[in-house]
Amino acid sequence: GAGVSQTPSNKVTEKGKYVELRCDPISGHTALYWYRQSLGQGPEFLIYFQGTGAADDSGLPNDRFFAVRPEGSVSTLKIQRTERGDSAMYLCASSLGGAVVTQYFGPGTRLTVL
Amino acid sequence: AQSVTQLDSQVPVFEEAPVELRCNYSSSVSVYLFWYVQYPNQGLQLLLKYLSGSTLVESINGFEAEFNKSQTSFHLRKPSVHISDTAEYFCAVTSIKAAGNKLTFGGGTRVLVKP
Numbered sequence: 001g002a003g004v005s006q007t008p009s010n011k012v013t014e015k016g017k018y019v020e021l022r023c024d025p026i027s028g029h030t031a032l033y034w035y036r037q038s039l040g041q042g043p044e045f046l047i048y049f050q051g052t053g054a055a056d057d058s059g060l061p062n063d064r065f066f067a068v069r070p071e072g073s074v075s076t077l078k079i080q081r082t083e084r085g086d087s088a089m090y091l092c093a094s095s096l097g098g099a100v101v102t103q104y105f106g107p108g109t110r111l112t113v114l
Numbered sequence: 115a116q117s118v119t120q121l122d123s124q125v126p127v128f129e130e131a132p133v134e135l136r137c138n139y140s141s142s143v144s145v146y147l148f149w150y151v152q153y154p155n156q157g158l159q160l161l162l163k164y165l166s167g168s169t170l171v172e173s174i175n176g177f178e179a180e181f182n183k184s185q186t187s188f189h190l191r192k193p194s195v196h197i198s199d200t201a202e203y204f205c206a207v208t209s210i211k212a213a214g215n216k217l218t219f220g221g222g223t224r225v226l227v228k229p
Contacts, residue, residue, distance in 0.1 A: 031214065033214075035217075035219075040221075040222075041221055041222070042118075042120075042204050042206075042219030042220050042221050043217070043219045045216040045217065048214040048216050050213075050214065055213060056213070056216060091158065093158075095215075101146055101208060101215040102148075102163060103160075103215075103217060104160065105150070105157045106157055107156065107157040108157055
């Protein structure tokens with residue numbers, strides 16, 4: 001079936017603006033993850049959902065970042081008052097959850113804050 | 115908490131030569147280990163994983179990695195690389211017992227295969 005999809009693929013915004021990044025996981029996957037990858041670095045964990053609830057949001061850098069998954073499928077990462085330092089690739093991954101730990105990644109959204 | 119160190123940020127290698135990408139991790143608990151590959155302008159793809167059992171795991175395209183618990187390493191090898199193996203490779207770990215199994219990644223190793 002289809003893999004993880006993310007929209008938009010690229011987002012350019014101005015400092016101070018609000019952005020939303022969308023993730024559509026693999027059908028049937030109950031676990032969903034957001035990671036951020038800065039240029040030249042490995043991905044860093046942001047938040048993990050099991051079903052509709054955020055089970056671990058310890059990686060969110062500050063309260064400008066928020067994510068939801070209201071129906072247990074699609075998730076939206078929301079960033080308020082964007083700063084230039086938020087520029088990065090935002091990656092979404094999903095897994096079946098439970099004892100199945102393998103995560104499958106989407107192509108990412110490249111966010112550029114001018 | 116875990117950490118992952120990939121000792122080489124870039125590895126140039128000639129086509130048909132062998133390559134080894136080093137990965138060392140630090141963790142106070144038992145871990146699962148993964149290698150992901152990121153081809154130019156593409157997302158992360160799972161290359162191989164160690165969950166349990168044999169410490170030597172293989173991928174379908176000729177890569178293999180060996181889990182060494184005493185040395186806390188999970189080095190990736192391929193005996194003969196192709197031009198198409200040019201990519202960035204990421205080693206990752208997750209705690210066996212942690213709910214959710216969030217991944218901790220290394221900084222990546224960029225492999226450039228030259229003809």
